[in-house]
Amino acid sequence: MSMHPAESRGYRELYLTGRQLIARWRRLGEALPASSAEPVLKAADSVERLLEELDPLTARHDLHGNVAAQGGGARLGAARGAIFDRFLERNQALRLALDDLEHVSTLLAYLATVSETRGDAELPEFCRSWERRLRRQLAAVRKAAVALGEDPDAAISPLDPSPAGRAAHGAAYAVGSVGEWVDRQVAHRRKA
Numbered sequence: 079m080s081m082h083p084a085e086s087r088g089y090r091e092l093y094l095t096g097r098q099l100i101a102r103w104r105r106l107g108e109a110l111p112a113s114s115a116e117p118v119l120k121a122a123d124s125v126e127r128l129l130e131e132l133d134p135l136t137a138r139h140d141l142h143g144n145v146a147a148q149g150g151g152a153r154l155g156a157a158r159g160a161i162f163d164r165f166l167e168r169n170q171a172l173r174l175a176l177d178d179l180e181h182v183s184t185l186l187a188y189l190a191t192v193s194e195t196r197g198d199a200e201l202p203e204f205c206r207s208w209e210r211r212l213r214r215q216l217a218a219v220r221k222a223a224v225a226l227g228e229d230p231d232a233a234i235s236p237l238d239p240s241p242a243g244r245a246a247h248g249a250a251y252a253v254g255s256v257g258e259w260v261d262r263q264v265a266h267r268r269k270a
Contacts, residue, residue, distance in 0.1 A: 081139045085192045089136050092185050093143025096129045099178040102163070106175055109237050110168060114226060117218040118172070121179055124215055128208050135201060169233040172223040179219065183212040 081089075103122035107115040129143070136143065163171050190205035226233040 081141060082192060082196055085189065085196060086139075086141055088185060088189045088192060089132070089141055090143055092132070092182065092189065093129060095178070095182055095185065096125045099182060100126050100129075102178060103175060106163065106171055106237070109239075110172065111232065114168075114172060114222040117215065117222050118175070121212070121215040121219055124211060125179075125182060128212075132204070135204060164236075164238045166237050167234045168237050169223065169226045171237040172219070172226065176216065176220060176223065179212060179216045183209050183216060186212065 100122045103118050103125075107119040107122065110118060133143070166174070186205045186209035190202040190209065193201035193205065
């Protein structure tokens, strides 16, 4: 039985977003303190195992997610980590990265439903099982993100300590400071 286009597109999206998560989260894990890095790296490893286990299941339906989908996702994750995340503080980067894992786990729940609608016997259970596992890891990473607040100075340090990272973080800080000043001025004028 062939896959519905919604299912096929969803699995390709899973390959792409999963590989993006792995690349971004591994880079993020390298920049975080060990206590925060551990659940981040564990989740990245889990998503990698998910994609490895998914490959033969989708290949049975002549759906492959190797070179184009996973390669594109890895490049996207590397670019996000190398460019966007440089502007962020450690706590911001980790909190924003939670969206990556939330997306993958929600996509798995969606794919379980679509595959089940088609009458597939294997893919729905695979997706539901992985969704449950990733939800537990999402809770652990969320807990690590919250725990960064225990050391506020470290939490607001630049994620990327390189000269380029410090410059990007400084630019983001300057833009934020200007925004705060503008908002204060507007608030004071409204009171007057």
